[in-house]
Amino acid sequence: MGTSGRLSLTWINKDRSLISTRDGGYEWVNRDDFRVTETRLLRDVATVGEVHDDLKRAADNLLIQGDNGDALRALSRLPEFADEYRGKVKLAYIDPPFNTGQAFDHYKDGVEHSVWLTMMRDRILLIRDLLAPDGSIWVHLDDSEGAYARVLLDEIFGRSCFAGTVIWRSTDNSNNDAKTFSVDHNVIHVYGKSPGWLTNRVARREDQSGHYSNPDNDPRGPWFDGNPLGSPNPRKNLQYEIVSPQGHVIRCPPNGWRWARETLNEKMATGEIRFTPDGKGIRRRTYLLEQGGLPPSTLWADIEETGSNRKAKAELKRIFRGKPTAELFKTPKPESLLRKVLEIATQPGDVVLDCFGGSGTTAAVAHKMGRRWILTERESGTVDKFIRPRLDCIVNGEEPGGISKAVGWEKGGGFRHLEVAPSMYERMGNRLLLAPWVVGDAFAETACAQIPGFELEPGSESPFVGRKGRRRLAVVDGLVAESTVQSIVEALCENESVLIVAKSYLREAASLLEKLSPGSRIKKAPQDLLDMKGRVLR
Ligand SMILES: C[S@@+](CC[C@H](N)C(=O)[O-])C[C@H]1O[C@@H](n2cnc3c(N)ncnc32)[C@H](O)[C@@H]1O
Known part of the structure; x- marks a missing residue:
C-alpha cells in the first residue's frame, strides 16, 4: 500500500530511470539524466515503396531502429512527429521480452525484476501520451511478469481503464516434461486510454x-x-x-x-x-x-483462428526460405493473432504502434489490413535480417503468406526506415560537450528539438530555424558578435522577439540584444540547454 493509501506496486529504484546499453541491457540513471530527458532526432535511412515528400515524412508508415524510449520521446516531442501522433495512436500492441530468464540469439530475456518493471513503466508512460482518447494498449506477456504488469498498468491507466485480459493459447502440444503445469497460454492485458473504451464487435463463428x-x-x-x-x-x-x-x-x-x-x-x-x-x-x-457481431471473448483458444507460436515460426520459415531454422527469429507471433487484435481495436486508416518490433509481425499485419503503422526495434541486426526483408516483400507483392489471402492483400503502399540519432552530448570527465556531429543543419535541428514549443520552420532564412508564436528561434553554429545580433534583429518583423542559440557569444552581443529587442535572449549550447547538474532544461 503506498503512503497515499492507494494500492501500488513498489520495487527497488522505482524512483529512478534506465538507459539502454550497447550489449542489449540497461543501466540505472537518475530520472533527470540528460540521456533520459534529451530529445533525439530521427534520421532517414531509406524509403520503400510509395511515401510522402520529405517535408511530410512523419505521415508515412515508420520503421524506427533504436531504443524505444528514445524513439517514443522523439515521436511525442519532435513537432513534426508530435503533430501526427501525440494523442492519435489508436492501438499500441506490445510484445516485450517476457523476462523468462532465457537468452535468445536476437535479444536478452532475463533482467532484474526491478529493471524490467522500470523499463516497462517508462515505455508505457510514453505510449500513454501517444494514445488517442479512444485508443487502447495491449500488453502481451506470460506468467513471468504478467501479474506484476497488470498492477503496473492499473497504476498508470487507473483500474477503471482495464478492459480485459485475453488468454491466448500459444501452443498446440503440451509440454510432457513440465514439473508442474504445462503452460500452454500467454496473457494479453488490454486497457483503454480512457474509461469506457469500446471494442469493435467480432463476426460470429x-x-x-x-x-x-x-x-x-x-x-x-x-x-x-x-x-x-x-x-x-x-x-x-x-x-x-x-x-x-x-x-x-x-x-x-x-x-x-x-x-x-x-x-x-x-x-x-x-x-x-x-x-x-x-x-x-x-x-x-x-x-x-x-444479428450484428458479438463482443469478443477473452478466451482465444482456436489455433485455426488465432494461430500459435509454432504457426508463427512456420510463417517466418516460409518467408525466409533457405534460412536455417536455428537462425530464424525465435519469438515471433502469428499474423492471425495480430489480425484479431486489429479487428477488435482499429478501423482501416487508424495508426497502430508496436515498439517491441521483433520480426515485424504487427507492421506486416497492419500494412496488409490498411492501417497506418509505427514499428520500433532496438537491434539493428533484427531490423536488417528480419523486419526490412519481410516488409519490403509485402510492399513489393512478394509475400503471399500469413493473412495475405484472408484479407485480400496483393501489394503496394510503402514506409520510411528511420533511426534514432546519437545523443547531441558527449561527456568529457565532469563536463558535457556537444558531440562532433552536431554542426550546421544538425546543430540547428537538435537545438530546436531540445527547446520545448518551437516548431521547425523549414525553408526560413538562416539563422532562423524555428518559431513559437511571435518568438523566433535562431541557431548560430559559431560565435555571436554584436554584428550578428544587429543583423538578426533587423530581420525580425514588428512585435517579434528572438531566442538565439549559439556555440558561444560575446557579452557585448548579449547586452546589445537586450537593448535592441527587449525580451530576446541568447543561450550557449550545450551549457545553457542544461541546468547546473547537467540536466536537460525542458
Ligand atoms: C518478443 S520480441 C517481439 C516479437 C514480435 N511481436 C514478433 O511477432 O516478431 C521482443 C522484441 O523487442 C525488442 N526490444 C527489447 N527491448 C527493446 C527496447 N528497449 N527498444 C526497442 N526494442 C526492444 C527485442 O530486440 C525483440 O526483438
Whole structure:
C-alpha cells in the first residue's frame, strides 16, 4: 500500500530511470539524466515503396531502429512527429521480452525484476501520451511478469481503464516434461486510454450460430424462435389475451407481453411472430441476418483462428526460405493473432504502434489490413535480417503468406526506415560537450528539438530555424558578435522577439540584444540547454 493509501506496486529504484546499453541491457540513471530527458532526432535511412515528400515524412508508415524510449520521446516531442501522433495512436500492441530468464540469439530475456518493471513503466508512460482518447494498449506477456504488469498498468491507466485480459493459447502440444503445469497460454492485458473504451464487435463463428436453422425455407434465411416474449417488468397495457385461428385463448406471461397489442399485431403481419401449429401458443423468430457481431471473448483458444507460436515460426520459415531454422527469429507471433487484435481495436486508416518490433509481425499485419503503422526495434541486426526483408516483400507483392489471402492483400503502399540519432552530448570527465556531429543543419535541428514549443520552420532564412508564436528561434553554429545580433534583429518583423542559440557569444552581443529587442535572449549550447547538474532544461 503506498503512503497515499492507494494500492501500488513498489520495487527497488522505482524512483529512478534506465538507459539502454550497447550489449542489449540497461543501466540505472537518475530520472533527470540528460540521456533520459534529451530529445533525439530521427534520421532517414531509406524509403520503400510509395511515401510522402520529405517535408511530410512523419505521415508515412515508420520503421524506427533504436531504443524505444528514445524513439517514443522523439515521436511525442519532435513537432513534426508530435503533430501526427501525440494523442492519435489508436492501438499500441506490445510484445516485450517476457523476462523468462532465457537468452535468445536476437535479444536478452532475463533482467532484474526491478529493471524490467522500470523499463516497462517508462515505455508505457510514453505510449500513454501517444494514445488517442479512444485508443487502447495491449500488453502481451506470460506468467513471468504478467501479474506484476497488470498492477503496473492499473497504476498508470487507473483500474477503471482495464478492459480485459485475453488468454491466448500459444501452443498446440503440451509440454510432457513440465514439473508442474504445462503452460500452454500467454496473457494479453488490454486497457483503454480512457474509461469506457469500446471494442469493435467480432463476426460470429459458425458454432456460435448453430441454433439458427431454416426448416421451412423462410426467405429471410436461418432463424431461431427461443427469444422471450414476456415483458421484463409488469405493465398494465401489456396484459391482454390473444385468440388463435383455431380459437384457443392464449394468456399473457405474468408481466404481460413484450409489446403493446398494435405492435404485436404488426409483428404477426410480417411473420416475425407466428402461432404454433396447434394454435396454443406464439413464437418469435429471430433472424441470423439481422444479428450484428458479438463482443469478443477473452478466451482465444482456436489455433485455426488465432494461430500459435509454432504457426508463427512456420510463417517466418516460409518467408525466409533457405534460412536455417536455428537462425530464424525465435519469438515471433502469428499474423492471425495480430489480425484479431486489429479487428477488435482499429478501423482501416487508424495508426497502430508496436515498439517491441521483433520480426515485424504487427507492421506486416497492419500494412496488409490498411492501417497506418509505427514499428520500433532496438537491434539493428533484427531490423536488417528480419523486419526490412519481410516488409519490403509485402510492399513489393512478394509475400503471399500469413493473412495475405484472408484479407485480400496483393501489394503496394510503402514506409520510411528511420533511426534514432546519437545523443547531441558527449561527456568529457565532469563536463558535457556537444558531440562532433552536431554542426550546421544538425546543430540547428537538435537545438530546436531540445527547446520545448518551437516548431521547425523549414525553408526560413538562416539563422532562423524555428518559431513559437511571435518568438523566433535562431541557431548560430559559431560565435555571436554584436554584428550578428544587429543583423538578426533587423530581420525580425514588428512585435517579434528572438531566442538565439549559439556555440558561444560575446557579452557585448548579449547586452546589445537586450537593448535592441527587449525580451530576446541568447543561450550557449550545450551549457545553457542544461541546468547546473547537467540536466536537460525542458
Ligand atoms: C518478443 S520480441 C517481439 C516479437 C514480435 N511481436 C514478433 O511477432 O516478431 C521482443 C522484441 O523487442 C525488442 N526490444 C527489447 N527491448 C527493446 C527496447 N528497449 N527498444 C526497442 N526494442 C526492444 C527485442 O530486440 C525483440 O526483438
